[in-house]
Structures are given as C-alpha cells and as structure tokens.
Amino acid sequence: MALLKIKFSQKKRVKLAQGLWLMNWLSVFAGILVFSMGLFLKIELRKRSEVMDNSESHFVPNSLILMGILSCAFNGFAGKICYDSLDPAKFAKWKPLLKPYLALCFLFNILIFFVALICFLMRGNLESTLAQGLKNSMKFYRDTDTPGRCFMKKTIDMLQIEFKCCGNNGFKDWFEIQWISNRYLDFSSKEVKDRIKSNVDGRYLVDGVPFSCCNPSSPRPCIQYQVTNNSAHYSYDYQTEELNLWRRGCREALLHYYSSMMTSMGAVVLLVWLFEMSVTVGLRLLHTSLESIPNPEDPECESEGWILENSLKDTLKYALENLKKIVRDCYNWLLLSVGPLEKNRIVDGE
Structure with a gap:
C-alpha cells in the first residue's frame, strides 16, 4: 500500500506546482540566509583566531556556507522544474531526471539536519579549543618586540575590554605567567x-x-x-x-558568545530543514501525480500522488535487498579481479 496517497485533479496539480514554485524560491532566500550566517560566523572566528588552538572550529561555518550554496542551487533547479510542470511539453525533458534529483534532495536534507545538529553539539570542542588557545596566547602577552607576536598584547587587551573578562578561567591565571616584558x-x-x-x-x-x-x-x-x-x-x-x-574568565565569556550564536544558527537551520523537507515531499507528490495520469493526452483527468509506492516497511526491505545485492556484486567483482593477479604473482615467483 502506497504511503500518503492523495487524489489530484488538474486544478490541484496546478496549485501544487505553483505553491512549490513559490516555496522553492523562498528556500533560495533561506539558502542565502544560511550562507550569510556561515560567512558571519567565519569572520567572527577569524577575528579571534589568535586565541584559538586549532581550525576545527571552522567546520561549522564552512558547513553552513556549503549548505547555503547547495540550497540555492537545488531549490533554484526545483523551481524551474515546478514552473515547467505546468507545460507537458517542457516537463517531458525533466521526467528522466526527477527520480535521481529527488534522491539527491533526500541526501541534502540529511546533510542539513546533520549541520543543524552539529551547531548544537560543538560547545565541548569549542571549549577545549578556547581553553588551550587562550592559555598559549597569554604566554605571548609580553612579546611586544617579537616579530609575529607583537600584536598579541593588543589582542588580549581588546578581548578583555570587549568581553569584560580577565585571564583564561579568571584573573588569577595572570599570577602564573610572566606577562611583563624583560x-x-x-x-x-x-x-x-x-x-x-x-x-x-x-x-x-x-x-x-x-x-x-x-x-x-x-x-x-x-x-x-x-x-x-x-x-x-x-x-x-x-x-x-x-x-x-x-x-569572569575569557574562556567562559567567549564560549557563551559563540555557543549562543551557534545555537541560534542551529535553530534557524533546523527551520530551514523542516521547510526543505516539506518542499521535497511536495515535489515527490507532484512527480508521482503527473506520472500516474491515466491518459497523457487528457491532462484534465484525475491522478494519484504518493510519497512511497509501497509501505515504509516494504520500501526499507527492498532497499536493504538492493544494498545486499550491490555488496555481493562488488565482492564477486573483487574476487574475479584479484584471482588472476594472485595467480600471475605465484607464477612469477616460481
């Protein structure tokens, strides 16, 4: 039994296509928003890269920038498909591409959800990065005459003034290092x-x-x-x-600043993910409703649209069987490829 089977008249199909066209272009603007958030976060992290221990913290902004670009590309393409679906002649050229495109959309939605999750879970990694980075930076506070480190005093001072903090974990951290130049x-x-x-x-x-x-x-x-x-x-x-x-220590102040920023961005990306999921579901319904028209010469007749052609259980079972078949075929191919090579190696050794 098909999952979420819905009957569509021509009027409903047209409304669905028009609604999806609008939603796709709204998703393009959402992609621009995600891209802008990633760019803003990257700039903010770059500003204080001197007090961070590694570049792993840039994984989140880089992911947001990539998701923003992909969102614009995918939704712009889907908007064109929805627009052409109103004309059977134009839509005919998109039919062979729809199934692989929907599979790519599904993978894209998984990636967006993963990026949203990472925004919420990066606090621990960011805390260790800041703790070690600030500890190292404070040691160079006195090196105002050393090339490559002469800016560190100003960086630390401006950081403590801006974030109203002192030291790494507190002001007593300064008692443990020589911060006055010889x-x-x-x-x-x-x-x-x-x-x-x-x-x-x-x-x-x-x-x-x-x-x-x-x-x-x-x-x-x-x-x-x-x-x-x-x-x-x-x-x-x-x-x-x-x-x-x-x-308050600067590690705590910076951690609160960046983690609150990432949490807000994660919430926005999660909303974008929900919107993208609804667009993908709508596109799948449009695709199946257009493919199941009984008489293509009569576009006004009713048709049925669905999310999955079979139940979820049957679909997962079918996908698992196909995966096993692919693995088995790859294994057999490797045996056939390695067998002659092993035989030649033995002969050459003799």
Whole structure:
C-alpha cells in the first residue's frame, strides 16, 4: 500500500506546482540566509583566531556556507522544474531526471539536519579549543618586540575590554605567567632579582594583572598590582572587592558568545530543514501525480500522488535487498579481479 496517497485533479496539480514554485524560491532566500550566517560566523572566528588552538572550529561555518550554496542551487533547479510542470511539453525533458534529483534532495536534507545538529553539539570542542588557545596566547602577552607576536598584547587587551573578562578561567591565571616584558624590568633592583630567583623557571611573577582586567564600574581606582595583598592598600579586601577586576574568565565569556550564536544558527537551520523537507515531499507528490495520469493526452483527468509506492516497511526491505545485492556484486567483482593477479604473482615467483 502506497504511503500518503492523495487524489489530484488538474486544478490541484496546478496549485501544487505553483505553491512549490513559490516555496522553492523562498528556500533560495533561506539558502542565502544560511550562507550569510556561515560567512558571519567565519569572520567572527577569524577575528579571534589568535586565541584559538586549532581550525576545527571552522567546520561549522564552512558547513553552513556549503549548505547555503547547495540550497540555492537545488531549490533554484526545483523551481524551474515546478514552473515547467505546468507545460507537458517542457516537463517531458525533466521526467528522466526527477527520480535521481529527488534522491539527491533526500541526501541534502540529511546533510542539513546533520549541520543543524552539529551547531548544537560543538560547545565541548569549542571549549577545549578556547581553553588551550587562550592559555598559549597569554604566554605571548609580553612579546611586544617579537616579530609575529607583537600584536598579541593588543589582542588580549581588546578581548578583555570587549568581553569584560580577565585571564583564561579568571584573573588569577595572570599570577602564573610572566606577562611583563624583560625590557621593562630593572634587573639591578633587589626586588626584581628576588622574584626571578623565587621560582625554578626564572620568571618574574607578580600578583598583578594587565590594565584591561580593570572594571570601570569600580568606585575606587583600579588595583591591578599586589591584588592579593590586603595590607598594601587602604581599606581593601581582595575577596570582597568584586568590582575591582572582572571575575569572569575569557574562556567562559567567549564560549557563551559563540555557543549562543551557534545555537541560534542551529535553530534557524533546523527551520530551514523542516521547510526543505516539506518542499521535497511536495515535489515527490507532484512527480508521482503527473506520472500516474491515466491518459497523457487528457491532462484534465484525475491522478494519484504518493510519497512511497509501497509501505515504509516494504520500501526499507527492498532497499536493504538492493544494498545486499550491490555488496555481493562488488565482492564477486573483487574476487574475479584479484584471482588472476594472485595467480600471475605465484607464477612469477616460481
């Protein structure tokens, strides 16, 4: 028994073709939207590529760009088919292409759903990328005289100011690295010598942070040096002075920014997928309703359209049998191909 069998008069077929033509062109605009979202996300990721550990995060924008291009191509082509279906002479040239085209549409819909799912699931990968990337970038903060790294100080400072964050996981991350360049240290000073000798790596570590960690909402001038030393400042307790420095780490801030963006894009792509599925179903109904016209010379007669010619169970069983047959034929072909080669190898070895 056919799945979702519907009777169509000529008037219904014309309305279906016209509705699908409109839906396909709306899908073209949806494809442009998906392409634009992917391009925007790629630009946003490129802006902060210095604080990311690898390029895997670009998988999502690249996928969105590809899906947008394919959506425009597929739906533009389908719109042309729906327009020509109103003219039997023009539609005749599309008939041989419809079945393979519908199979491609089905695969395309699976890909769109997969991309929408990836938008929701990339948070974990993005978090590890940001954590390692920020950790490495902070180590280069002091290298203002090193070619290729001289921009890192400005990048980190602008990042902390824009996202109101400090360090990787928090402001204490700056205590573990030397973020002040040796160029600005007085090595004749006893304090500098003592700090450098106080750790195995010979680094100048201080309980201080860059100026970009300061919160402008603080009612007192920002305390960025000797942050944990309460006695060094009047009426100060670093554990209660929440407005002095940004408490949130930049990893959390960037993760929230990008994950919320990807979640919104995933929701849009999911809506596009639902729309594409309805277009594919409508195109299949149009295809079968036009093919099942009893008398092609009388286009006004009624016909039937369906999604699947048999039930879903029978269709899956038939597809599985065909797949097994293809695998078996490939296996037999490999045996026939490898057999003579193995025989020749043995003969040559003798």
